[in-house]
Amino acid sequence: MTDGSGTELPKHHRATQNEKLVIAASSLGTVFEWYDFYLYGLLATFISSQFFSGVNETTGFILALAAFAAGFAVRPFGALVFGRIGDLVGRKNTFLVTMAIMGLSTFAVGLLPSYAQIGVAAPVILVGLRLLQGLALGGEYGGAATYVAEHAPNNRRGLYTSWIQTTATLGLFAALLVVIGVRRLMGEDGFADWGWRVPFLVSMILLLVSMWIRLQLAESPVFQKMKDEGKTSKAPLTEAFGRWGNLRWVLVALFGAVAGQAVVWYTGQFYALFFLEKTLKVDGATTNVLTAIALAIATPAFVFFGWLSDRIGRKPIILTGCALAAIGYFPLFSALTVAANPALAHAQAIAPVAVVAHGDDCSVQFDPIGKNRFDSRSCDIVKAFLAKGGVSYANVEAPAGTIAQVRIGERTIAAPDPATVFGAARKEAIAAFQEETGAALKAAGYPASADPAAIDTVMVVAILTVLVLLVTMVYGPIAALLVELFPSRIRYTSMSLPYHIGNGWFGGFLPTIVFAMVAATGDIYYGLWYPIIVAAATVVIGLVALPETARRDIDQ
Numbered sequence: 001m002t003d004g005s006g007t008e009l010p011k012h013h014r015a016t017q018n019e020k021l022v023i024a025a026s027s028l029g030t031v032f033e034w035y036d037f038y039l040y041g042l043l044a045t046f047i048s049s050q051f052f053s054g055v056n057e058t059t060g061f062i063l064a065l066a067a068f069a070a071g072f073a074v075r076p077f078g079a080l081v082f083g084r085i086g087d088l089v090g091r092k093n094t095f096l097v098t099m100a101i102m103g104l105s106t107f108a109v110g111l112l113p114s115y116a117q118i119g120v121a122a123p124v125i126l127v128g129l130r131l132l133q134g135l136a137l138g139g140e141y142g143g144a145a146t147y148v149a150e151h152a153p154n155n156r157r158g159l160y161t162s163w164i165q166t167t168a169t170l171g172l173f174a175a176l177l178v179v180i181g182v183r184r185l186m187g188e189d190g191f192a193d194w195g196w197r198v199p200f201l202v203s204m205i206l207l208l209v210s211m212w213i214r215l216q217l218a219e220s221p222v223f224q225k226m227k228d229e230g231k232t233s234k235a236p237l238t239e240a241f242g243r244w245g246n247l248r249w250v251l252v253a254l255f256g257a258v259a260g261q262a263v264v265w266y267t268g269q270f271y272a273l274f275f276l277e278k279t280l281k282v283d284g285a286t287t288n289v290l291t292a293i294a295l296a297i298a299t300p301a302f303v304f305f306g307w308l309s310d311r312i313g314r315k316p317i318i319l320t321g322c323a324l325a326a327i328g329y330f331p332l333f334s335a336l337t338v339a340a341n342p343a344l345a346h347a348q349a350i351a352p353v354a355v356v357a358h359g360d361d362c363s364v365q366f367d368p369i370g371k372n373r374f375d376s377r378s379c380d381i382v383k384a385f386l387a388k389g390g391v392s393y394a395n396v397e398a399p400a401g402t403i404a405q406v407r408i409g410e411r412t413i414a415a416p417d418p419a420t421v422f423g424a425a426r427k428e429a430i431a432a433f434q435e436e437t438g439a440a441l442k443a444a445g446y447p448a449s450a451d452p453a454a455i456d457t458v459m460v461v462a463i464l465t466v467l468v469l470l471v472t473m474v475y476g477p478i479a480a481l482l483v484e485l486f487p488s489r490i491r492y493t494s495m496s497l498p499y500h501i502g503n504g505w506f507g508g509f510l511p512t513i514v515f516a517m518v519a520a521t522g523d524i525y526y527g528l529w530y531p532i533i534v535a536a537a538t539v540v541i542g543l544v545a546l547p548e549t550a551r552r553d554i555d556q
Contacts, residue, residue, distance in 0.1 A: 022151045025213045026144045027163045027170075029099055032203070032210045034171025035178075036106035036133065039199050040071070041270055041511075042172075042179055045277075045284065046196040050114045051123045067127050071134035072508020078138020079496035080237065086143050086492035087236035094492075095143035096214055101136035103207030105129045110200030134504065142496030145479040150488070154551055155310055161479035162306020168475070169299050169468070172269060176292040178202060183285055236493040249485050250498050256546035257315075257481060258502030260322035260538025261474040263531035266507040267329065268467035269295070271531075274511055275333065276460075279390055279524050280341040281449040290457065294464035301469055305476030313548045314481040321473030322535040322542075328470070329528045332463055337524075339459035341450040351409030351444035353393040355382050355522065358400045364520045375430060378404035378415040385434050386522065391446060393522040408440045484549035491554075506534055 040047065047067075078098075086094040108129055115122045145164050152160035178199045186195040241247050269291075277287045309317050338345040355362075357379035375381055382404045386393050396407070404415045413436055416429035442448075478499075486494035514527030 021216065023148055023160060023163045025216065026095075026148050027167050029095065029210045029214050030140060030144045030164060030167035031171045031174065032099070032103070032206045034137075034168045035174045035206065036102050036171075036203050038172045038270075039106065039175050039179075039203075040067075040109070040130065040133075042175055042273075042288070043196050043199070044274075046192060047126070049192070050196075051112075051126050053115045067123070067130055070127050071130040071137070072504040074131050074134040075138035075500035075504030075508070076497055078135035079142060079500040080138075080493070081135065082139020083142055083493035083496040084236050086139070086146070086496075087490055095140050095147070096211065098136040098139040098143065099207070099210060099214065102133055102140065103203055103210075105132040105136070106200055106203040107207070110197040110203075138496065138500045138504070141499060142492050146483055146492050146495065149480060149483040149554065154553065157483070157554070158306040158309035158314065158477050158480040158550065159303065160306075161483065162303045162309075162476045164479050165306060165472075165475050165477075166299055166302040168265070169269065169295055169302065169471070173292060173295045173299065175199065176288050176295070180285065180288050180292065183288075188285075236490045239490045241497070246486065246490065246494060250494060252541075252545045253482060253485055253495070254498035254502055256538060256542035256544075257318055257478060258498050259506045260325075260535040260542070261318060261478050262502040262507030263510055263534045264322060264325045264474045265471050265503070266510040267325070267528075267531040268471040271511055271514055271527075272333075272336070272464055272467050274515075275336070275524075276340055278515075279518075280337060280344065281390060281447070282340050282455065283449070283452070286452060286455070290460050291464060293461050294468050297461070297465045298468035298472060301472035302476040305472050306480065309477035309480060309550060313550045314477040314484075315542065315546055315548045317477050318474050318481070319539050319542045319546075321470050322539045324473070325470045326532045326536040326539070328466075329532055330525060332467060333525055333528060336460065336463045339456040339463060341447065342454050342456070343445055343447040343451060347441075347445035347447070348392060351446075353386065353391055353441075354396045354407040355379065355386070355393050355404060356396040356398050356402070356407060356412075357382070357404035358398050358402055359395070360400065361402075361404065362395075364516075375426065376418050378417055381415045381418070381430055381433065382406050382437075383522065385437060387519055389438075389441070389446075390524075391441065391522075392524040395522060406437055408437070408444050411440050411444075413437055413440060481549050484552045484554055485547075488554060 051067075082094050082098055085097075106129075109126065112125055112129070113122055141164075144167075145161055148164055149157055149161050182195050182198045183191045186198075239246065241250065273287060273291050276282045276290070277284055282290075305317055337348075361377050362379035362383060363377065375384075383393075386406070393406075398404075403417050406413050406415070413433065416426065416433055418426060421429045482495040482499060483491060510531065513530050517527040517530060518524055520526075
């Protein structure tokens with residue numbers, strides 16, 4: 001085998017087992033793990049009602065997203081634990097263990113009793129299972145990417161590892177298909193009652209199939225060669241992070257590539273889905289179908305950009321994707337609003353909503369324990385009602401002591417003054433205000449939900465496809481780049497940590513951070529500043545500090 005220029009590749013680069021089997025087995029197992037992990041995000045609304053039923057609906061959803069993010073929070077720790085094991089004992093056995101942990105934790109979610117059945121123990125156990133999933137995923141990706149890369153010839157490493165990059169999207173796609181199928185078979189009522197558990201339970205079948213396939217694999221030739229020569233690391237954590245020569249590349253990888261890749265990934269494939277369902281009020285089944293179509297169209301681009309990175313380099317593709325995302329998010333999400341809920345877009349244009357109040361009288365509309373009724377200040381009464389309805393509003397500063405008002409187009413409605421009404425009278429006053437405001441919003445054209453007949457399906461799918469194509473640009477070449485940055489003796493450990501800090505923290509917390517930013521400001525687009533700033537920072541840092549790694553010899 002040659003490198004494409006006639007140069008003979010090192011002997012241990014020649015595949016010792018079928019290359020298609022290596023790619024297929026590694027990818028299939030990783031698809032399964034992503035399927036498991038993202039089921040939770042897709043079913044956050046149902047999980048919220050099952051396990052956080054003791055709090056209000058909005059807070060329950062935010063808590064569900066926070067529990068979703070908890071799985072991401074521990075991914076760097078999984079990277080440290082399993083990365084170390086992978087560099088000490090081998091790639092293959094390590095990702096067999098991570099797969100088993102992931103599969104069993106997911107299956108257990110499907111059996112977990114609800115809040116109504118066992119009380120607070122339900123969300124506590126749920127978070128524990130999510131933490132186990134996060135630890136497992138922290139060890140899986142680095143193993144699969146390293147394993148495939150160490151089988152690949154130098155001139156096709158981007159192409160080979162790009163198949164691993166498809167797995168996150170294919171896992172999400174598989175989860176969407178299962179959820180859509182079960183919802184249609186059972187109906188919405190049956191699905192909400194107990195059918196949401198079926199996709200979790202199905203994972204046991206996928207686990208058994210994936211484990212059997214991966215057991216057919218041999219160890220990576222690069223690791224086996226190091227082991228035979230006695231050159232494996234005895235202290236991979238110390239070598240990877242205790243020596244500045246390697247640690248600086250960990251930091252460059254994180255801030256100059258992975259952080260931007262992560263926020264682009266989660267904005268394009270997860271926040272877009274949440275935005276459609278929770279903000280634009282498109283029903284969940286339709287949202288899932290539209291997202292699945294976009295994923296099906298765009299997913300082959302992962303392989304295309306992996307292949308292209310073998311020819312023009314990893315760096316220009318990743319940084320261009322981050323730059324396009326930073327420039328394009330505001331117009332893309334604005335266009336998504338017009339296409340998915342034109343009535344809402346029209347109402348926002350002709351009758352914008354504003355809250356007129358003194359800033360110090362307004363609380364942040366985010367209540368993590370679900371106990372705040374937001375009824376002790378007039379501003380809170382207004383904003384709580386608008387936030388629950390998903391209504392975008394601007395803030396207009398008023399003098400101290402002003403009773404808050406909501407302005408809907410040309411109409412102004414004053415909120416009750418909690419200082420003058422108490423007990424039952426306050427509840428009645430708030431109810432009357434909400435009824436009057438709701439009627440005013442309806443008269444101004446604000447819809448309670450998106451009209452399915454008015455959705456421009458083609459345009460929605462086109463916008464979602466563009467968002468996923470940006471994901472493919474940043475994500476397709478990232479595995480090859482990370483593998484090539486680090487020496488083989490500490491590769492598993494070194495590449496896993498920046499990848500999982502970036503995707504676990506910068507990306508995993510994105511839905512919760514964005515929703516909190518929207519709740520705090522009232523602007524449905526304000527949360528986009530988070531991925532835009534991170535992506536733009538990655539472009540700047542990457543241009544200055546990130547080296548080009550394509551065609552590097554990774555055998556050392």
